[in-house]
Amino acid sequence: MVKEKQDNIVLIGMMGTGKTTVGARLAEETGYPLVDLDALISEKAGCPIPQLFAERGEPYFRDLEAAVLKDVLAQEGIILATGGGAVLREENCREMAARGWVVALKATVEEIVSRVGEDPGRPLLAGGARSRVEALLDQRRQAYDFAHVIIDTSGKSPEEVSAEILTHYRGSSN
Ligand SMILES: Nc1ncnc2c1ncn2[C@@H]1O[C@H](COP(=O)(O)OP(=O)(O)O)[C@@H](O)[C@H]1O
Ligand SMILES: O=C(O)C1=C[C@@H](OP(=O)(O)O)[C@@H](O)[C@H](O)C1
Ligand SMILES: [Mg+2]
Numbered sequence: 001m002v003k004e005k006q007d008n009i010v011l012i013g014m015m016g017t018g019k020t021t022v023g024a025r026l027a028e029e030t031g032y033p034l035v036d037l038d039a040l041i042s043e044k045a046g047c048p049i050p051q052l053f054a055e056r057g058e059p060y061f062r063d064l065e066a067a068v069l070k071d072v073l074a075q076e077g078i079i080l081a082t083g084g085g086a087v088l089r090e091e092n093c094r095e096m097a098a099r100g101w102v103v104a105l106k107a108t109v110e111e112i113v114s115r116v117g118e119d120p121g122r123p124l125l126a127g128g129a130r131s132r133v134e135a136l137l138d139q140r141r142q143a144y145d146f147a148h149v150i151i152d153t154s155g156k157s158p159e160e161v162s163a164e165i166l167t168h169y170r171g172s173s174n
Helices: 019-030 037-045 049-056 058-072 090-099 109-116 129-139 158-171
Strands: 009-013 034-036 079-081 101-106 149-152
Touching: 009 019, 009 090, 019 034, 019 079, 019 158, 034 037, 037 049, 037 058, 037 079, 049 058, 058 090, 101 158, 109 129, 149 158
Parallel strands: 009 079, 009 101, 034 079, 101 149
Antiparallel strands: none
16 A cells, blocks of 8 residues: 555546556556446446447436446545546536545647547547547546646656656645
8 A cells, every 4th residue: 555544546637648557557556456437337337338329328428427436436545547528527526536636647639649549449539539639628628627636648658657646646645
């Protein structure tokens, strides 16, 4: 354990900033279990995220996302990798900030497109990854700013990002 207090570490940020990957690394480093919100949603829904979007629509996904998030945040001592749109509801942000130490991951448009632009697992990027990433970043311009710490991941490996987060975490007071 990195700290005596059983804080949750909550990762937020746009698609492709590395929340799932860095979350797994942080879990290894801290011994806290990794909870990936999308994986849990997919498990609960019984189908992959793209199928959920296609068959039930985004509003249904967002309702499920909010419910699973609330459930998961009742725990203590987890690494929570959220999905990029989990910050779109204010209530979700309030819960995350109240129940965890929130880290926002950032990356340039170029890096995001090169990391996830071709990935069919991200339905919101279908039909033109670069323009979709730009549009979403524009819509979400300040959505990630409530984090306790903001980390630019561009040009850094997941290991470097994880180490940087832990340096902040060990020095944080909450
Ligand atoms: N710091 C990084 N540098 C380069 N590639 C990365 C980095 N972090 C993640 N990736 C890669 O980018 C892709 C998306 O990462 P992922 O963790 O799924 O992002 P998110 O959960 O934020 O959408 C994966 O292929 C992953 O290996
Ligand atoms: O940004 C978004 O709205 C989304 C991000 C995805 O998660 P990642 O950020 O882990 O890719 C996933 O929750 C879904 O496709 C919607
Ligand atoms: Mg993810």
